[in-house]
């Protein structure tokens with residue numbers, strides 16, 4: 001048990017913000033990092049931000065990569081995914097296709113990282129546009145359950161659930177960093193070195209959590 005005065009080094013994590021074009025990735029990132037709202041739409045190619053936060057009393061340095069959602073830049077995705085340790089998967093509650101695109105993004109992340117337990121938070125952005133809602137809460141909820149990944153309905157415009165989504169991702173990354181062996185169980189050696197079986201066991205052990 002660390003004493004009250006024990007030294008806790010600042011952890012560094014790479015966070016990648018992914019999602020379709022125009023869902024609000026840049027706006028969410030700008031709100032989280034700089035507390036500012038951007039009304040205009042200027043498609044991103046790639047922007048990165050560094051910000052330090054206290055999470056449950058521990059210092060965390062985040063390198064946040066705000067990625068391109070538009071088709072012509074998606075070739076860079078594999079590279080982003082390789083370096084990411086945590087992923088914010090963003091859709092707009094006013095766009096059904098942006099929600100449907102998340103499935104492919106997650107499949108790609110898992111394939112590239114070869115890890116089904118990679119920290120992910122799902123964000124349904126533009127929650128202020130309730131009158132234009134095209135994705136039922138129940139649908140997003142069921143995806144969240146299926147992936148065992150938390151779901152936040154957020155609004156970059158009103159700054160609703162912006163910090164909460166990023167901080168939840170930090171908590172997941174810290175947990176992994178604290179317990180690198182947590183995902184291994186004793187039976188693993190008995191069952192042989194089968195990565196697919198290991199991934200299935202990891203998946204079963206994960207908690208489910210959904211925040212609306």
Ligand SMILES: Nc1nc2c(ncn2[C@@H]2O[C@H](COP(=O)(O)OP(=O)(O)OP(=O)(O)O)[C@@H](O)[C@H]2O)c(=O)[nH]1
Pocket residue numbers: 019020021022023024025026027028038039040041042043044045067068069070125126127128129154155156157158
């Ligand atoms: N009403 C509303 N509009 C938003 C919200 N978040 C972003 N927008 C608007 O949506 C547009 C696109 O926002 P961006 O943050 O640039 O979207 P993006 O996902 O980064 O887009 P790409 O860079 O093309 O991938 C802008 O005009 C924003 O003002 C939100 O929470 N509510």
